[in-house]
Amino acid sequence: MKKITILIFIVVFAGLNCFGKKDKPSPEDSVKTTQNEFISQQDDLFKVGDSSALSGEGYSIDAKFYPLQKKVEDVEDEIAELRARVIEYESRLSAPQINTDILKLIKIPQLKHEITLTNGTIVQGAIIHENADRLIVQTQIGQLTIEKGEITDIQEIAVPVANVIFEGEAIEEIYSDQRKYKGIVINDGQKRADFVRVIYKLWAEDTQLVGVDSSFVDGSQIVYSSEVISDCALQPGEVASFEIIVAIDEYENVQYFTKDVRWEYFE
Numbered sequence: 093m094k095k096i097t098i099l100i101f102i103v104v105f106a107g108l109n110c111f112g113k114k115d116k117p118s119p120e121d122s123v124k125t126t127q128n129e130f131i132s133q134q135d136d137l138f139k140v141g142d143s144s145a146l147s148g149e150g151y152s153i154d155a156k157f158y159p160l161q162k163k164v165e166d167v168e169d170e171i172a173e174l175r176a177r178v179i180e181y182e183s184r185l186s187a188p189q190i191n192t193d194i195l196k197l198i199k200i201p202q203l204k205h206e207i208t209l210t211n212g213t214i215v216q217g218a219i220i221h222e223n224a225d226r227l228i229v230q231t232q233i234g235q236l237t238i239e240k241g242e243i244t245d246i247q248e249i250a251v252p253v254a255n256v257i258f259e260g261e262a263i264e265e266i267y268s269d270q271r272k273y274k275g276i277v278i279n280d281g282q283k284r285a286d287f288v289r290v291i292y293k294l295w296a297e298d299t300q301l302v303g304v305d306s307s308f309v310d311g312s313q314i315v316y317s318s319e320v321i322s323d324c325a326l327q328p329g330e331v332a333s334f335e336i337i338v339a340i341d342e343y344e345n346v347q348y349f350t351k352d353v354r355w356e357y358f359e
Contacts, residue, residue: 203216203217203218203232203249204217204218204219204248204249205217205218205219205229205246205247205248205249206246206247206248206249207227207229207238207243207245207246208243208244208245208246208247209238209242209243209244210242210243210244211242215229215231215236215238216231216249217229217230217231217232217236218230219246220235224240225239225240226238226239226240227240227243252281252282252283253281253282253283254279254281254282254283254284254285254326254328254355254357255279255280255281256277256278256279256281256285256288256326256353256355257277257278257280257353258275258276258277258351258353259275259276259277259278259331260275260276261275262274262275262276262351263275268342269339269340269341269342270337270338270339270340271292271294271303271337271338271340271346271349272335272336272337272338273292273334273335273336273338273349273351274333274334274335275290275333275334276331276332276333276334277290277309277326277331277332277334277353278326278329278330278331278332279326279327279328279329279330280328280329281328282328283328283357284314284325284326284327284328284357285325285326285355285356285357286314286316286322286324286325286355286356286357286358287308287322287324287325287355287356287358288308288309288311288324288325288326288332288353288354288355289306289307289308289309289324289353289354289355290306290307290308290309290334290336290351290352290353291304291305291306291351291352291353291354292304292305292306292336292338292349292350292351293338293349293350293351293352294338294340294344294346294348294349295346295347295348295349295350296344296345296346296347297345297347302340302341302344302346303338303339303340303344303346304338305336305337305338305339306336307334307335307336308324308334309324309326309332309333309334310323310324310332310333310334311323311324311325311326311330311332312325312326312327312330312332313325316358316359317359318358320358326355
């Protein structure tokens with residue numbers, strides 16, 4: 093009886109061990125399981141997601157994670173455009189802005205002498221220093237040192253000026269209370285005359301001034317550096333007309349008149 097009881101206990105205990113015992117995984121199996129789980133997570137991360145997870149702006153159901161919205165060619169075009177803008181901006185900073193104020197500060201030397209050299213070259217400028225052997229001449233391009241042995245002739249250069257004169261006699265119209273004069277002037281000088289004005293004066297027998305007036309000529313239109321616009325300038329060789337009305341007292345006895353023409357120089 094005791095033998096039967098012991099045998100039953102052994103069988104039950106062995107059965108419990110068989111059904112309750114689990115095989116413990118080896119270290120190699122644990123590493124493989126971890127690697128498989130990581131690869132599966134990566135596949136889930138970059139594969140097509142569902143509409144709820146990828147419904148944000150810039151994504152669609154068929155979009156990948158971190159989609160490329162621009163091509164390499166588009167990025168290169170944008171870089172080239174930015175480079176062109178930078179070059180244009182730098183050129184604007186380095187380019188000087190020339191205006192009339194800067195031009196006024198530039199001093200152009202006055203040409204006083206014309207020097208002829210032995211090789212036929214003519215140098216125009218102003219002699220600023222001279223000794224027994226050489227000359228130093230200030231020209232429009234800088235200072236030149238010229239050996240006297242290379243010089244054949246030195247001439248003084250006349251300063252160009254305007255010279256406005258009357259061309260013929262003016263037409264005179266006599267009225268009881270005024271005198272009207274119409275005529276022509278010409279600039280036979282070498283420089284432009286600005287604001288050319290003709291003046292007529294009327295005189296009595298006792299040399300008393302009884303009337304005077306002036307008028308600007310009908311000349312060329314000029315825009316000066318001060319932005320003033322004038323139409324009474326005369327270029328060299330140019331002709332212009334004028335008309336003057338001199339008012340007088342009807343009781344005055346005009347015996348003669350004098351005339352004059354004046355002008356200015358402006359840049």
